Amino acid sequence: MTLAPEYAEWIRARIQNVPVMTRSFCGDLTGLEVLDLGCGDMMMDIGLLSLNPAHITGVDVRVRDFSVVEHAAREVSNAGYALPDNYKTCLSYQTYDGSSLPFEDDRFDFVFSWGVFEHISNPRAVLAEARRVVNPSGRIFIVVWPWFHSFHGSHLVKYISEPYFHLHRPDDWVWEQLNEYLESHPEQAEEHLGFWRPEGYTLRSFLREEMWPEYQSLNRYPAPVFTGCVRSRADLRKDRNQHRGSSSGRNGASGMLCRPDYRWDHRSFPPW
């Protein structure tokens, strides 16, 4: 089976680049219980097994009527990559309601979340939950890309070329542009679908039923507001206690660690 080049690159980046970047910030994950918050297709998790975690639990709001782990394994294998022997026992997928993680306190050593917090309607509450389920010596690693106010922030730049249209164009203009794209690119119908194929999407239904609602639901947080939420340990503790209906706090996950020396290669898209 030949994969569309764009989709093949999507898989390669997940299998090869994400573990390298994760290790560069966090080191190996040897023996750790990992939560992938907003795990999506879980292809990244197959890649992350190369960092030797004990187990990765993927959690997402999306209910699937197929095995996400098996599907990820099939896609990765079809793309020509060897599967780690332990993927069946070391990966699992769970859904939740998008605000209350279905895990006991301190359950994980490492919470990983990649490209998710720009989609979450109440980031502060979910951050508090991430903190609740990570044990006191654990870590939370969050990659957010792209923020709404950035060049790629609409998540629609593949379909609408006007720079920064999302910052000033009304929704009906955006909707019209998506429809114009569909009319003028009939030949690209299946190329973009990748993970969405098994759900029976065409490009038309994908744009209308996935990308359009996604565009409307992006939380539009500016990066400084989000990093303020992360830095504000007191607020996170307060949210956590409200969530649990208790007044006790605790010292837990550390504050934010930035790698000021880290540089994206801005020429490549996506940037990992």
Ligand SMILES: C[S@@+](CC[C@H](N)C(=O)[O-])C[C@H]1O[C@@H](n2cnc3c(N)ncnc32)[C@H](O)[C@@H]1O
């Ligand atoms: C852009 S995808 C990223 C998926 C995956 N992390 C990756 O990079 O391949 C965003 C994911 O966030 C999930 N999501 C949206 N709201 C969420 C929430 N409140 N909690 C957890 N996941 C959520 C979506 O269902 C989707 O799978």
